[in-house]
Amino acid sequence: MQMNQNSENILSKDRRVLVIGGGVGGIRAALDLAESRRNVLLIDKSYAIGGLMTQLDRTFPTNNCDLCTVSPHLSQGGREKYLEIKPMTCLTGLTGEAGAFSATLMTEPRYIDTEKCTACGECAKQFPDAVRFTPGLDPRAPTCMRYPQATPFAFSIDMSKITDVEALKKVCKAGAILPEDQPKKTVMDVASVVLSMGADLFDPNVLDNFGGGRFDNVVTGLEYERIMSASGPFQGNLVRKSDGKRPKKVAWIQCVGSRGINRADVPYCSSVCCMYALKEAMVTKERFGEDIETTIFFMDMRTHGKGYEEYYNRARDEYNVRMVRSRPHTILEKPDTKNLSIAYAVEDKSVQQNEEFDMVVLSTGFRVNSETKALAQNLGIQLNEHDFAESDHFNPVLTSRPGVYVCGVYESPKDIPETMVQASAAAAMAATNLPVSSAGLNGEDMFPPERDITGEDPRIGVFVCDCGFEIGGVLNVANVLDAVKTRPDVVVAEPVGYGCSSESMAKIEVMITKHKLNRVVIGGCSPRTHETKFQDLLRRVGLNRYLVEMVNLRDQNTWTHMNEPEKAQEKAVKLLQVGIAGVRTNHPLREHTLPMNQNALVVGGGVTGMTAALKLADQGIKTYIVERAPSLGGLARSLRKTIEGDDVAPFVQNLVDAVTAHSNIQVLTRSVIVDHSGMPGLFKTGIQTGVRMNYMQIDHGVTILATGALANRPPQYGLGTIDNVMTQLDMDSLLADEPEKVQAMDQIVMIQCVGSREEGNPNCSRICCQAAVKNALKIKAISPDTEVFILYRDMRTYGFLEDYYRKARDLGVKFIRFSLENRPRVRQDDGELVVGTHDYVLDSDIDIAADCVVLSTGLVADDENTEDLALMFHLPRTEDHYFLEDHVKLRPVDMAQRGFFLAGTAHSPKVIRECITQAQAAAGRAQTMLAKKEINLGACVAVVDEKKCASCLICVRVCPFDVPFINADGVSQIDADKCHGCGVCAGECPAKAIQLLAYEDDQILAKLDGLFER
Amino acid sequence: MEHFEPEIVAFCCHYCAYTAADMAGSKRISYPSNVKIIRVPCSGKVDAIHLMKALEKGADGVYVAGCLAGDCHFKNGNVRAEARVNRVRKLLTELGWEPERVAMYNMSAGMGEAFAQVAKEFTETIKKLGPNPGRTGAVDKAAS
Amino acid sequence: MITAEQKPIQEIIQYIAPYSKILLVGCNECVTVCAAGGRKEVGLLASALHLNHLKQGKNIDIREITLERQCDPEYVEELAPYIDGVDAVVSMACGCGVQTIAARFKKTPVFPAVNTRFMGASVSQGVWSERCKGCGDCVLGITGGICPVARCSKHLFNGPCGGTSNGQCEVSPDIDCAWRLIWERLKELGMESRYEELMEAKDWRPGGAGGPGTIIREDLA
């Protein structure tokens, strides 16, 4: 199950996809490929996979500890049978072409046999210097695992630091030390390559004005994460390195090394630093005291992601994080206190100010490292001017070399959800180069036979996670366990740290076997996210997966009652009692399966929908596109040029032609969805189609939502009432169709954030800043003398879009900031259009005469449409009416309702290339689901006790899915493969003849008993 | 009575209310720890007997939280749940118990704030009502 | 089916006030189907009685049992092992069930927990309507399959009274005029002439006017 460095043994002749880089993006890509039954090899230069994300303390916007969210993905990596993982491995050469590459890999010696290593930690204790550990700040983490749930779960030795090899061998009881380990070279057939190497974070030690690394209390954002992290050097205590004391005043400085023109700077925006600084400031207050003053020095606050603007508002308004719009130039250290003085100037005051802080965090961004640059050479791909992979303008996962795909930060700076989207997209592209593996597929094969526990008395094991500080920081886990260990049938009650870590899972497995447990209670996080993982654990030790009960001690206890630890403690005990009482009544259940329908339904025929449909159809999946408009194309039809300068119309037309001609695609325009039924993998959707609104029903296994958004046209600034007030889309068309009109203009004023980032539509529309810059550049290109003014609140030209912003400034486009409290005013003076605004640099109101005013109106969700579909499909939406994905961080294209995937602007505003990427991702995710070929219906189905049944028909009448019927024996029959498991029949049966398995009355009543046990 | 901390059972449907409760957690929104959640696949699974038994076993209040109207993952389980809650409330009234001890709420998966708000409101209601009359009844008896 | 509904809880409470050990007996036939006295209602009633007693600070011991059919002595016999351990029986069956228990266990009082309302049919989930009065002399064959005895508020045999309004009974707009229904059905059947036949005054004896009925099938008895 674990990876194996002695790779000659494991190499099959099968071609595979090579994924380079074991961060979250690479893992996602590898898992997607494995799930869609492609052989995958995941390599990483480090000794454990996980990448940057595993070093973070928490992630935005949920402020969750990322380890718990990412670890299931990591350990899943260890479980997939199509997936091999090779850490400490690099690619040294790639020859051949797409579909038939030959890759040369070099694996560094680990000096540890991962099959034998139990990760007991003895070697690390005895030879602390010999174990590699990189992420920031000495003193080193207490464990020398890279993070507690490391995959592979084994140590790595730096043999050069070992003098006495025999002594080392001696401490290893498992005999896992391999002193003779050698670098190994492997050559293998590869069909395609996915690059997900990510990037390093800028090292600010070269910046003398910020102390050049000499100031103890100046740290980078990542170091700050490590300080706060439970697995970090101070065990999660926020203290200053200089004196070990908690800081009272912390400052963040944004754009350190990014968006600059100085020697050490890069010009692009790193896209993630604004959000992580906000997060760090909020978490600081949340966890270490509301009285800690937090200040963020920034130029533009770039919170353009889905829901991020509200996060920013929350940081500012609810957490009182202080925002200072300034780029400080120096930090000085006070020699006595080691406090730090920041010198800065704000825009409306000419004087420089000095302010003292206890700690300063430098928000550093991404840099491509030299190893990656070398690798690019080996791969033969082109790089852009910033040394990132050059990617296709419309399809960002394509590199210059066919068959080599890129995702994540290595394509351009981006955050985790965007990385996840791109990873799934790259996986979907990579999969096209090789066929589905013929090997059999049955997850249960991996498990031993189930032990028959009939007749056994309950023997319950209670295991409680501390989840780092998430639970352990609020609860006294030992006391909780003491309180429950005397409960009847409880054989063992133990703390398990991070219960979902491989180490803890192994420990639990041992205890189950040792104590002959036949029931398990896990006190940890939400069963919604982790139940499957622990069910798998039970299966590994031969127990039925329904003999475990998860008790939600974190999401529904320590997180909500963090300020009332005594109450949380008391509640934890009661919740565990509920779990124990409940699990006692659990019994083995069998899961049911059905064959999955292999068709796909794509709702929406814009660029997103068409891209997704093509991707699926190319893989042989019959795909239906349902579009309510008379023709395909969507909003992209009204767009002329991209910021990269490409024409949109031909691109869209090519897509339309390809879709229309494809034999696997049926296009249904003028069609609306009118009903929907079925279950994930076996949906039935009714549509009315054509001018006559004929009814037809589509059977499909998966659904992709690509319904798009609406171009906003709010009646602001005279839009719709004053001539020459237009939107950026209008200007885009004007530039394409009547450039002479634009050339005749002397002054053009653009106003940003119209109808966005304000009451009614609080979020950022993301696309408008680049749209304004795009049009400004175009205006300057055809009419250099035309003055262009852009009135903005924050310029959000994230990533490499920053290049265009800089270019616009260089060309003389005037950027004037305004605030929401003091908006520009558009008026007509004697027929002349005038825009009045406040200039913060001049600190005075100014009037600008304008030949035309261009409003950046962005996008709004199609409320009516998403509401209809949300009701029909039972899908959740955000407060601003976009569809809400299952997990904003890690599952950005999957919906909570299985079988539904989300892409494009129906998810949130985004530019075309991002829509295309998400479309591919959605198609890829949909394929992973279809690849399973079977639907697991679970075991939660209604069963009828024929002896009790009075054949009253009540179940027949109340079932929302018309499943029960009175059979030939005259009793109600509920077919397990049709039952949806809601339990309405069980709740209504007057004879109490129906029980919903896993939620039987006895179990529910037992839980109530458990709660009121004294 | 000032220090009365009620024990409250919330039957939450997996798809909406339970998820909303998790959401409240992940947003660190606090609500009274008195509320203990029992997860059910659909609020329509909650039998009137479960509500009665919760009170019988000592709960000071019990509520069912399901999806928003028209939004039930299983079409109309929430409507059935509400009808049962109303029946139990009527029965309680006939028994001379406060019907407010049993309630139905609706919320969507994303409504963490709403979950917390409901938990607070309901807990306040129950605090005002005082302990489960069954428990005070027992006390009266012991005192006499 | 015999259709019943639960009695007001306070009435039941008064019945059992003197007792502390109760055998609560449901029936898995008609009253289960009309959701008045099946296993589930037995559970609910038991719980309600518990709540009542808890509030009073009193103890009550309730044993719940649901028989296949309370109107058959053989099934009622299943109560025998428990009867000595209880002070009273509460039956959730129709009157037939209550009396069958009372007939078998002479020394233990038995109280009804439901009101037997009528012989009815399911109209939709949770809705039952009266369909038969058990008059003992069925006329459905000449009234188009709609019973004027059970469904006309005045048991009229020769057509609707003058109170019909919009096709509904004068007693309530929720009640269909049985004669309107009969007429419509006769028309559908092309049997309008049936209506003009004079129906003679009814002999009520088979339906109970002749004293409590008994049926004896000599071939079976």
Add this chain to the structure above:
Amino acid sequence: MKTDSRLEKVLASGELAVTSECGPPRGCRPEKVTEKAALLKDHVDGINVTDNQTAMVRMSSCTAGILIKQMGLDPILQMVSRDRNRLAMQSEILGAYSFGINTMLCLSGDHAKFGDHPMAQGVFDIDSVQMIKMVQQMRDKGLFQGGAKIDGPPKMFIGAAANPFADPFELRVMRLAKKVKAGVDFIQTQCIFNLDKFEEWMKGVVDRGLDEQVHILAGITPMKSVGMARYMKNKVPGMDIPDDVIKRLEGVPKEQQPEEGIKMAVEAIERLKQVKGVHGFHIMAIEWEEKVPQIVEKAGLYPRPKV
């Protein structure tokens, strides 16, 4: 002549008959009956004495009828099947006839729900059609309903009610035919406000030749006010009051509405006199008996023929 009924004699003479009604008191004062009946003296051929009208307890119709009979007037005994089984009905008929009451009206009766004893069990042992047949058998065959011979049978002139407006409309003529078949002699109809519809019904009656077999007295009720019209339209079962009637009353001041109501009643009588098969009028002036003579006079129905 089948009976000694004054009504039968008037009808047989070919003159238009006139009947009215008198509700017995909710108490034991005989003068309440006699005072009301005196108002109608000489203006009508028979006075209906209602039987627990609208299911409210009143002095029994038989007793009130006797009081009227003793005034030398002609009571028509109303009997509803709601309150009596066949034994009680027959004994009552014997008693009434022994006091000279020779005309009766067989009815089903309003449901108990409308009255002051809604909890009462309605008897409904036989229906109105069966009652007609029973009375006819008592008269013509001298037999009780159970088949035994009557020692001195009652000779009742048998009436019944018909509501031409209740639905299903198409059944209404057939229902009349059933009553005719059962042996009814005369019919008093429900109050007629929708004259068109009544004429349509009458056409059906004539088409079947029923007018040859039974005397039809058209029901006339004067409206006291627009409020009464609205109440009857909305609350009284089986009543058909066209909007025109309400509009016409609305069109006059409140104090003139009674007068307008009487005028409308007279107009109706005038119009219905022309209808084939209408052999008379039954004027129901509810709690407004004093106006009956005025209507009779204005409608040209006075004086009443001597028979």
